[in-house]
Amino acid sequence: MAAIVYLDNAATTPVDPAVLERMLPYFSGKFGNPMTAGRSSLGDEARAAVELARREVAALIGARPEQLAFTSGGAESDNWAIKGASERAALERGLERPHIVATAFEHAAVLESVEAMRRRGFEASLVRVGRDGIVDPGELRRALRPETVLVSIMHANNEVGTIQPVAEAARAARERGALLHVDAVQSAGHVPIDVDELGADFLSISAHKFGGPKGAGALYARDWRGIFPLVDGGGQEWGLRGSTHNVPGIVGLGAAAALARERLPAEALRLAALRDRLHEGLAARCGRVKANGDMRRRLPQNLNLRIEGIDNEALLMAMSEAGVVAAGCSACSGGPAPLSRALLAMGLSAAEARSSLRLSLGAATGEEDIERAVELISGIVRILRSRGAR
Ligand SMILES: Cc1ncc(COP(=O)(O)O)c(C=O)c1O
Missing domain, CATH: 3.90.1150.10 (Aspartate Aminotransferase, domain 1)
Structure with a gap:
């Protein structure tokens, strides 16, 4: 056949063969827990592998390694950014009716996170998308309010692949004092990304969309002080996302990022x-x-x-x-x-x-x-x- x-x-x-090769040793021979670094050589090598992956992912998107936290993938990164950042901003700004803006054709991980915030008393506006599959920056600007805490816009749509005017959205958000989250799950590894050029405060990526394994992703944050922790306890990922690292998955994400950058x-x-x-x-x-x-x-x-x-x-x-x-x-x-x-x-x-x-x-x-x-x-x-x- x-x-x-x-x-x-x-x-x-599919996982790229070169990515798989880099991941394999971390399932068995190099099985250490990065949190035991300094206590065992196994921990040291696992920690070194995770930190190398962090540098590789950072290089793909023009970030600093300390601005990245590893997650289980795109949906988790989206949920964390939207819920964790909007809740924190609303609390710090002492807003009674905090407001979120997203585009109407975001991935379900974004739309349903926005819906979850609605249930917690937030207001939300979904900005219309034209037949060309591109959000009108003017419409997005008009959706913003003084109480807007967060704008979430995808870099590229998952169904029609259209690239969104993220930098314009970032300027509009900044003028209103709102944070900008970018879902770059479909674009990362496929088109150049620079978090500063985009003006992103948070950006989600996922390994399995560009030759890496499933169940591995990352969230970029310009400043971690702008978001609440996702998983308390454990101390991993700057104390913001506890749970023992998925070392083979993280190594795979890093390897896929390095390969994508080269190719x-x-x-x-x-x-x-x-x-x-x-x-x-x-x-x-x-x-x-x-x-x-x-x-x-x-x-x-x-x-x-x-x-x-x-x-x-x-x-x-x-x-x-x-x-x-x-x-x-x-x-x-x-x-x-x-x-x-x-x-x-x-x-x-x-x-x-x-x-x-x-x-x-x-x-x-x-x-x-x-x-x-x-x-x-x-x-x-x-x-x-x-x-x-x-
Ligand atoms: C735009 C977008 N965001 C988020 C996700 C979710 O990513 P993951 O499968 O890594 O959770 C996807 C997956 O299809 C996606 O296309």
């Missing part, structure tokens, strides 16, 4: 070229294909298409049988039918969202994958259309 054509890298990526400019160009070939191939072979979201201000590895006359559930099922893996919406939205919350937030109709397909490329994607994907998907589209499937 031919190998699978994997075009769902926005959901998760970044060339890999981004390679993936953008392959992505454009996939787009052109599908448009030519299927016809009646439209891109969702702006095609220029976008991650190089993302393609999100509306294929008219097609129900994405039937399409994805047939694709999966043919060995092509993609998505109708993000893995985290839930629900039986793949209806993309992000596309609906961008103003697409339910019918348009139901005919949409997310194709996300990765380090292992080659030219032959693109050719096979065009061949197989266009063949399936032809059959589904001839059956009148909707």
Whole structure:
């Protein structure tokens, strides 16, 4: 059987072999606890590995190592930033009705954290997103209030890959005395990130979106005094996120960050070229294909298409049988039918969202994958259309 054509890298990526090689010794031979450094050589080597990873992640995003805390991934980092920073700012500013701003098509980890803060008495505004998949900085500015404590905006959307005007959002937030959290889970390792250029006070990343392992991520903080601890006890991560370090996962995150930094400019160009070939191939072979979201201000590895006359559930099922893996919406939205919350937030109709397909490329994607994907998907589209499937 031919190998699978994997075009769902926005959901998760395989661990890069070089990353795995660096992780393996830390499962058994080098199994020490970093908190025992100074008491045992095993602890020393584990501590050294964690601190090397911290420097590698810091270098990827233009931060200082002490501005990073390791977490279990993107959702945890998002929850921590939103809940921990908004609660602290509200308390310090003595606000009665503290207010949070987020965009309407954030990942569920952000939207549901904002909802959790609403239950705790905070007010919240979700800023509309245009059909181009980009938030209007003017609208975001208008959503801000004197009581706004935090603005949360993603660097790149997980479904349409569109890059958001983060630096403008940062300026608007700063003018109001609000903090800025950036969910960079989809963009880290794929496009250059500089926390100072973005103006981020907090930034979330996750290893498994760029060749690292699942269950490892980090939160960047410009200043840890702006956030409450996430896990009390244990003393790890500046005393803010207790629990024994996931040393192999952290080593994997660091290794993936170092690799991404080294490969970044060339890999981004390679993936953008392959992505454009996939787009052109599908448009030519299927016809009646439209891109969702702006095609220029976008991650190089993302393609999100509306294929008219097609129900994405039937399409994805047939694709999966043919060995092509993609998505109708993000893995985290839930629900039986793949209806993309992000596309609906961008103003697409339910019918348009139901005919949409997310194709996300990765380090292992080659030219032959693109050719096979065009061949197989266009063949399936032809059959589904001839059956009148909707
Ligand atoms: C934009 C965004 N934020 C957060 C997450 C959650 O990351 P993790 O799976 O590491 O918890 C994801 C995962 O799909 C994501 O795409």
